[in-house]
Amino acid sequence: GESVGLHLPTLSVQEGDNSIINCAYSNSASDYFIWYKQESGKGPQFIIDIRSNMDKRQGQRVTVLLNKTVKHLSLQIAATQPGDSAVYFCAEAPPMYSGGGADGLTFGKGTHLIIQP
Amino acid sequence: DGGITQSPKYLFRKEGQNVTLSCEQNLNHDAMYWYRQDPGQGLRLIYYSQIVNDFQKGDIAEGYSVSREKKESFPLTVTSAQKNPTAFYLCATRPWGRNQPQHFGDGTRLSIL
Numbered sequence: 001g002e003s004v005g006l007h008l009p010t011l012s013v014q015e016g017d018n019s020i021i022n023c024a025y026s027n028s029a030s031d032y033f034i035w036y037k038q039e040s041g042k043g044p045q046f047i048i049d050i051r052s053n054m055d056k057r058q059g060q061r062v063t064v065l066l067n068k069t070v071k072h073l074s075l076q077i078a079a080t081q082p083g084d085s086a087v088y089f090c091a092e093a094p095p096m097y098s099g100g101g102a103d104g105l106t107f108g109k110g111t112h113l114i115i116q117p
Numbered sequence: 118d119g120g121i122t123q124s125p126k127y128l129f130r131k132e133g134q135n136v137t138l139s140c141e142q143n144l145n146h147d148a149m150y151w152y153r154q155d156p157g158q159g160l161r162l163i164y165y166s167q168i169v170n171d172f173q174k175g176d177i178a179e180g181y182s183v184s185r186e187k188k189e190s191f192p193l194t195v196t197s198a199q200k201n202p203t204a205f206y207l208c209a210t211r212p213w214g215r216n217q218p219q220h221f222g223d224g225t226r227l228s229i230l
Binding site: 008032034036041042043044045046049051089093103104105107108109110 | 121123150152157158159160161162165175176207209216218219220221222223224226
């Protein structure tokens with residue numbers, strides 16, 4: 001999950017296992033959430049998003065769960081592959097953003113996912 | 118993202134020097150953003166722009182300036198007033214409409230000589 005400080009939380013999983021990456025968000029008014037994947041030296045890549053009127057959304061091999069009661073997001077990756085190794089960020093958007101405004105996103109500090117062969 | 122080009126990939130700044138980072142997009146997206154990323158940290162918002170000739174400060178705008186003269190371009194200048202400029206700078210765009218994710222370029226890494 002996310003934490004304060006210079007060291008990224010690390011999650012190490014075996015290839016083929018499922019991965020679960022957690023994120024606590026800060027603003028109870030946020031109503032749109034995004035997960036990004038960032039490989040070394042590259043920009044973040046969009047994975048999946050979810051609106052606050054949903055509690056689950058599925059994509060290809062990924063599922064995002066949203067628990068608004070405790071302000072918690074999780075990203076589940078099924079059958080983890082070596083190409084999934086990266087840093088994963090959650091981002092939250094304020095109501096003005098999700099309503100079409102240009103406000104920026106607020107990012108968590110990221111979790112480093114390491115795949116063991 | 119293929120539609121967002123940041124240049125240069127690496128940039129070095131001398132003391133007292135201003136440097137400009139380029140961000141060009143061909144996605145026809147309205148909103149553009151600049152973020153700063155420090156090692157082991159998330160992204161922090163520097164400036165953003167919703168339309169041409171309009172931009173707003175983000176959370177850490179001090180020591181930076183931007184312009185938006187064309188829809189396709191949103192250059193960031195790191196001025197000499199920014200005392201700790203070493204970081205990875207990311208440009209993002211977003212299409213108009215509700216609940217749209219931002220899309221990112223591949224960044225410029227700025228270092229001090």
